[in-house]
Amino acid sequence: MFANIKQDLRAQGGDFGAQGFWALVVYRFGRWRYGVRPAWLRKPLSLIYKVLFKFVQILTGIELPCEAVIGPGFVIDHFGGIVISGYARFGANCRIRNGVVVGLGRVDEPTAPVFGDNVDIGAGAKVLGPIRIGNNVVIGANAVVLCDVPDDCLAVGVPAVVKPRTRRTPAAAGGGDAA
Template sequence: MFDNLRADLLAHRGDWGAQGFWALAVYRLGRWRYGIRPAWLRKPFSLLYKLLYKGVQILTGIELPCEVPLGPGFVIEHSGGIVVSGFARFGAHCRIRSGVVVGLSRVEDPCGPWIGDHVDIGAGAKVLGRIRIGNHVCIGANAVVLQDVPDHCIAVGVPAVIKPRRAAQEALPC
C-alpha cells in the first residue's frame, strides 16, 4: 500500500494537497483492507474506509470505489463531479479531469468500460457502457463515448467520433 501511495504522490507531482491524491489515498486503504485476515480484524478498517470514502466524496466530488482496478500512474487532474463505476477498469498511466463519468450505460447491464494504458480523458467526458478504450487514446472534453475506441485514436464530440491520430499528434503525451 505504501509503495502505491508514494507512486501516487509522485504522479501528482508531490502535492499532498491535491484532492485527486486524497481520493487515491482512500482508494489504496480500501484495497489494502481486503488483505486483512481474519474478518473481525478487517471490520474496523472497513468502517474507517467507508467514513473516509464518504468524506472524500463530499469534500472533493470524487467517487472512486476501491473495487475499480487501477493501473500504476493513475492521476486525477482536477476534482469535482468525477464518478467512476465499480465495474470499470483502468490501465497504466491514465489521467482524468473534472466532470468525468466512467460508468454503466444501462443499469440492467452491469459492465463498465475497460480503459487501456496511457489514456487521457478530458474534462466533462462521459465514457459509458460495455466498451473498450485502447492504448494511447485521447478523449476530448465533453465527449460522450459509447463505442469502442481503437489504439492510437482520439474521440471527440457528442456522440464521440473516433479519429486516428496524425503523426504530429503522436508526440502528444496522451
C-alpha cells in the same frame, strides 16, 4: 499499499494537497483492507474506509470506489464531479479531469469501460457501457463515448466520433526553422 501511494504522490507531482491524491489514498486503503485477515479485524477497517470514502466524496466531489481496478500512474487532474463505476478498469498512466463520468451504459447491465494504458480523458467526458478503450487514446472534453475506441485514436463529440491520432513533428508544430 504504501508503495502504490508513493507512486500516486509522484504521479500527482508530489503535491500532498492535491485532492485527487486524497481520493487515491482512500482508494488504496480500501483495496488494501480486502487482504487483512482475520475477518474480525477487517470489519472495523471497512467501517473506516466507508467513512473516509464518504468524506472524500463530499469534500472533493470525487467518487472512486475501491472495487474499480486502477493501474499505476493514475492521475486525477482537477477535482469535482468525477464519478467512476466500481466495475471500471484502468491501465497504467491514465489521466482524468473534472466532470468525468465512467460508468454503466444501462443499470440492468453491470459492466463498465475497460481502459488501456496512457489514456487521457478530457474534462466533462462521459464514457459509458461495456466498451474497450485502447492504448494511447485521447478522449476530448465533453465527449460522450459509447463505442470501442482502438489504440492510438482520438474520440471527440456527442456522440463521440473516433479518429486516428496524428502525431505532429516539432517542425510541423512551429518549433522548426523556416528555410
